Structures are given as C-alpha cells and as structure tokens.
Amino acid sequence: MTNNERHLRQQWQQFVAQEAEQVSLEFDPHIANSAGASMPRFHPLWLSAAAVVLGVGIVWWLTDVSNGLAPQQESLLLADAEPPAVPMLLASNYTVDALERRLQQAYLHGATESELTQLWAQYRALTQ
Amino acid sequence: MRWCLMTLLVAIASVHTDGYSQEFEAREHARAAAVAAGKTSTSAAPIVLQEPARSYFEWGAIVSEQGEVLNVRPGSVAAIMGLQPRDQLTHVNNKLFEPGKLAQFLTHIAELEHNQQFVVGIIRDSQTLQLTGTVQANVIPGWRLEVFHDFDEASLANDNQQQCGRLSVFFTPPAAADLHPAFINSVAGDNVRIQNPTIKLAAQEYRIGVHELIQDPSVRRGRGIAPEKYLTLTIEPNKTYHIAAKFIPAKRFKYINAEYWEPVVWKVTEQNCQLD
Numbered sequence: 001m002t003n004n005e006r007h008l009r010q011q012w013q014q015f016v017a018q019e020a021e022q023v024s025l026e027f028d029p030h031i032a033n034s035a036g037a038s039m040p041r042f043h044p045l046w047l048s049a050a051a052v053v054l055g056v057g058i059v060w061w062l063t064d065v066s067n068g069l070a071p072q073q074e075s076l077l078l079a080d081a082e083p084p085a086v087p088m089l090l091a092s093n094y095t096v097d098a099l100e101r102r103l104q105q106a107y108l109h110g111a112t113e114s115e116l117t118q119l120w121a122q123y124r125a126l127t128q
Numbered sequence: 129m130r131w132c133l134m135t136l137l138v139a140i141a142s143v144h145t146d147g148y149s150q151e152f153e154a155r156e157h158a159r160a161a162a163v164a165a166g167k168t169s170t171s172a173a174p175i176v177l178q179e180p181a182r183s184y185f186e187w188g189a190i191v192s193e194q195g196e197v198l199n200v201r202p203g204s205v206a207a208i209m210g211l212q213p214r215d216q217l218t219h220v221n222n223k224l225f226e227p228g229k230l231a232q233f234l235t236h237i238a239e240l241e242h243n244q245q246f247v248v249g250i251i252r253d254s255q256t257l258q259l260t261g262t263v264q265a266n267v268i269p270g271w272r273l274e275v276f277h278d279f280d281e282a283s284l285a286n287d288n289q290q291q292c293g294r295l296s297v298f299f300t301p302p303a304a305a306d307l308h309p310a311f312i313n314s315v316a317g318d319n320v321r322i323q324n325p326t327i328k329l330a331a332q333e334y335r336i337g338v339h340e341l342i343q344d345p346s347v348r349r350g351r352g353i354a355p356e357k358y359l360t361l362t363i364e365p366n367k368t369y370h371i372a373a374k375f376i377p378a379k380r381f382k383y384i385n386a387e388y389w390e391p392v393v394w395k396v397t398e399q400n401c402q403l404d
Contacts, residue, residue, distance in 0.1 A: 085243050088183055091266040092203075097186040100201065104190050107198075108230050127201065 099123050152345045158273070165275045178272035183265045187237060191217060194227045197250075209261030211248065218249040218256070241265075281326035284315055285403050291331040291365035292401040298325035301372035301394045309341040310373040310391060313356045326368070328401060333362045338391035340373035347375070348383045359391040370395040 091097050103119050111119075165175050188204020189197055195217040200206050217225045217233065225233050240246055242265040250257050285292045295315070301307035311322050314337035320327060337356035361369060372394040379387045 086262075086264060088242055088265050088267045090269070091186075094266075094268070096201070097184070097266070100186055100188070100190060103199075104234065107190065107192055108234065110193070123199075 093126075096123075096126050099126060149345050152343075155343075161273055162275050165273060166277065169277070172277050174277065175275040176272065177275075179268075179270060181267060181270040183242065183267045185238065185240060185242070185263050185265045187261070187263075191230060191233070193230050195225045195230070195233070205261050205264055209248065209259045210257075211250070211259060212252065215250040215252050218251055220248050221246050276323045279325055281328050282321055282324040283328040283404070284318070284320070285328055285330040290403070292328050292403055293331055293363040293365055294326050294328050294368040294399065294401060295336065295361075295363070295371060296326040296368050297371050299370055299395070301370070303343065305394075306375040306377065307372040307392070307394050308343055308375055308389075310338050310371050311341060312371060313337040313339050328403075329363050330403075331363050331365045333360065335360050336371070336391070338371060338373070340375075340386075340389045340391075342373050342375050342389060344375060346380060347388065348381055349386075354386065357386060357389070357391050359393070361393065366398060366401050368397045368399045369393045370397070 099119065099122055103116075103123060106116055106119055165177060169175050186204075187206045188201040189206035189211055190199040192198055197206075197211055197213055197215040197217065200211050200213055219225055220233060220236055223232075223236055237246075240263045242263055244263045246261055246263065248259045248261065250259060279298065281294065295312055297309065297311055300309055312320055312327060313322070314320060315327065315329065316334050336359045338359055339354060339356055359371070363369065370393065372392055374390045374392040374394075376388055376390065382388055
C-alpha cells in the first residue's frame with residue numbers, strides 16, 4: 001500500500017465513522033397507525049362477502065324462475081316466440097304433386113272431358 | 129331396456145330398408161328417363177339434361193274454374209287447414225275469388241312463401257268459414273342426366289401388342305340364374321370410363337375391379353361407397369368375356385363385406401379382335 005493509498009483509506013474511515021454516528025432509526029407514529037388502520041380493508045375478506053351475496057342472489061333468482069314464480073318473464077318469452085320454422089323438404093310423392101298440377105292446369109285451360117277423365121284415372125291409380 | 133334396444137334396431141333397419149328401396153326406385157326411374165331421353169335425338173352426341181334446384185308449393189287441392197273445391201289430398205296443406213271437397217272458395221288473404229278468374233287465385237297461392245301463414249275463406253253448407261294454413265314448400269334437388277348413344281369400346285391395349293380380347297357388360301345376364309348387371313370400374317388398378325360397355329385388352333392376365341348392379345329390392349347394401357370386388361381373369365385372343373354380378377341369396381344379409389355377391393364371367397363368346 002502506498003502512502004497515498006494509506007492516506008485515502010484513513011480519510012474514508014473517518015468519514016464512515018462520522019456518518020455512522022448520525023444514523024438513527026425512527027418510526028413515524030402516524031405512518032404506523034395508518035398502516036394498522038388499513039388492515040380491516042383487507043380485500044379478500046370484502047370480496048368473499050360480496051361473492052357469497054352474489055351467489056345466493058343468483059341461486060335464488062334461478063330457483064324463482066324455474067319454479068314459475070316469475071310469470072312475467074315467461075309470458076314475455078312466449079310473446080316473443082315465433083312459430084317454429086319448418087325446413088323445406090323433398091316432396092313425399094313428387095309424381096302425385098306433378099299430376100295435381102297437370103289436373104289444375106287442365107281445369108284452368110278448359111280441357112276436354114276425356115282429357116280430364118284420363119288425368120283423374122291416373123290420379124286415382126296413384127293415390128288409391 | 130332390452131325392448132327399447134330392439135325397437136331402436138327395428139327402426140334403424142326400417143330406415144335402412146327404405147333408403148335402399150328408394151335408391152332402387154330412383155335407379156329404375158333414371159333408366160326410364162335415359163331411354164326416354166335417348167328417343168328425343170337421332171344424333172350420336174350425348175344428350176345432357178340438367179336443372180338447378182328449385183322449390184314449389186302444391187297445396188293439395190284441385191279447384192274448378194268457378195271456385196269449387198273438387199279434390200283434397202289427405203295429408204296435404206289444404207287437408208290440414210280443413211278444406212273439403214264441395215267447399216266454395218270466396219277469398220284468399222283478403223283477395224276475393226272471382227268466378228271465372230281461377231288463374232288469379234292460383235297465382236296468389238303460388239306466390240306464397242315457405243312457412244308463410246295464409247287464410248282461405250270458404251262457404252260450406254251456407255256457412256262462411258275462414259281456414260288458416262301454413263305454406264310448406266317442397267324442394268326439387270338440382271340434377272343432371274347425361275345419356276350416351278355410342279356403344280364404343282375403350283381400348284387399353286398398346287399398339288405393339290398383337291393379340292387382344294374383350295371384357296363386356298353390354299348384355300344383360302339372366303336374372304333367373306341370379307346373374308345381374310355389373311360395371312367394370314378398374315383394370316389392373318387403372319380406373320376405366322364406366323360408360324364404355326366393352327373394353328379391349330391385350331391378351332394376358334388382369335385383375336378386374338367390378339361393381340354390382342343387382343336389380344333386386346331385397347338386396348341390402350352397406351352404407352357409404354361400395355368397394356369394388358376383384359376378378360382375376362386371363363384374356364385369351366379373340367374372345368369376349370361377359371361380366372356379371374352373381375347374387376348369392378343365402379348371404380343376402382351379409383352386406384358388410386359385400387359377401388352377397390361375386391363378380392363372375394357368365395358367358396364367353398368368340399369375336400375377332402384387332403388392335404389399331
């Protein structure tokens with residue numbers, strides 16, 4: 001260690017000793033009290049209570065509706081409901097449909113009695 | 129539980145049977161349509177008939193020019209709404225029926241839309257009635273019918289091969305011997321054009337893939353695309369091998385592996401064969 005280094009070390013030790021004498025730990029009573037006062041507002045407890053209330057409310061509401069104790073909701077649903085839409089299907093008997101169409105067209109266009117008799121005979125054969 | 133299971137199986141079996149009897153009926157109608165379409169042209173070009181899908185509403189009643197109901201088909205929309213023969217139409221959806229103007233009434237009925245409610249006014253035994261019905265339209269699927277006039281044979285033989293024979297499904301085999309039509313789907317693993325009834329092949333052994341066309345409504349087939357069955361055959365020069373589907377009645381219910389039939393050669397005829 002050089003003289004210069006030794007001198008610097010001595011200066012550092014004096015500085016540390018001087019600063020160390022001024023160090024003190026203090027607790028602000030106001031901060032301590034306010035920290036203690038915040039303890040009752042601990043979040044999980046508050047949320048748990050709200051969750052219980054909410055859960056009970058949902059169960060009560062569902063039970064109420066399923067037991068028919070809320071007729072106004074049911075009537076609203078019925079009022080809004082439309083008749084069920086039936087999908088388009090393949091004809092149960094397209095040949096009969098086509099023959100009915102020919103018969104109707106025959107009456108529309110004033111077919112002769114013999115034509116009508118022939119068509120009716122075909123129709124009876126298919127439907128009886 | 130056991131009865132429920134049995135009922136379910138019977139229901140499934142009946143649906144299964146209905147499906148195949150309908151396919152059988154559809155094929156018969158298609159054959160009749162092919163013959164009828166074939167008569168409409170004298171040229172050798174294929175006839176193509178096709179239509180897009182469309183819907184229609186047939187309400188199931190036939191009406192005279194004066195508005196009298198002549199006939200009501202049981203189960204139809206007209207029958208469900210309570211219409212009866214001899215009812216006299218007075219209006220439809222507040223549009224008056226004018227005697228002699230049947231076309232207007234029919235046009236209005238035809239313009240109704242699927243699931244739309246409509247009201248028909250009638251007079252029955254001097255009593256005025258309002259009958260309410262719901263339109264139930266039906267749909268005709270899109271379809272295409274292609275009819276071939278030529279009976280040209282396809283050739284799978286190379287020009288450098290000198291001798292050849294033929295496979296044919298042109299002649300209908302005798303159903304009395306449980307022999308039914310078939311078609312050739314593949315030869316030596318290569319797919320062939322189904323519409324060619326005769327195939328010219330170089331003289332050698334082949335593995336031929338065949339599909340059955342058994343025309344018996346009692347036949348039960350597995351669901352999905354039927355797999356082809358194979359026939360190994362040595363083609364000899366100048367011979368035509370007529371292929372058929374041999375129905376095996378004792379195995380009519382064994383449709384899972386298509387055990388109910390086998391591809392067979394039901395006839396061999398002599399016919400000169402030359403490669404081009």
